[in-house]
Amino acid sequence: MSGSNLKIFLFAALLLQLLYSCSDEKNDVIPDITIDFRIYFSDPEFFDLNNAPGSSALISSSHIHLGIGTGGYDNNGIIVYNSGLEGFEYYAFDRTCPHCYVTASESIAVNVDGVFAVCPRCNTLYAMGSSGMPQSGPGQYYLKNYNTDYFGSGVRVWNKRD
Secondary structure, X not given: OOHHHHHXXXXXXXXXHHHHHHXXXXXXXXXXXXXXXXXXXXXXXXXXXXXXXXXXXXXXXXXXXXXXXXXXXXXXXXEEEEOOOOOOOEEEEEOEOHHHHHHHOOOXXXXXXXXXXXXXXXXXXXXXXXXXXXXXXXXXXXXXEEEEEEOOOEEEEEOOOO
């Protein structure tokens, strides 16, 4: 391997390692639970979620009729957020604050304030329009996110099976 090829290889290896380590810290601190449910926009409770970009819906264990895991981790609930970007783009986040979970072993539900989620305990502000990234406060970890799929009359929220 020539000197320039070796440099390219080492740079690529370093870049891959950096990307991999960042993705590990992104939102893997909240334990996985099985999530698989559907929200239908014909339900008056979720009508605004379809028609108002920047809107969100709080899903809780009282929504068990929608499917599996609506309570999220430790029954803190799940936020489904309409980003309004690129047509119909939705995000779903567990409401458990990852900072409080990691630093104090506490399961604290974040509150929704417009396009942000705010932890009432540590005051970390998470931007829902950018995949739950912490914006201010002590938090370093993203909110745990779940897969979403817009299917015309609603949104499916799921993750990998345990």
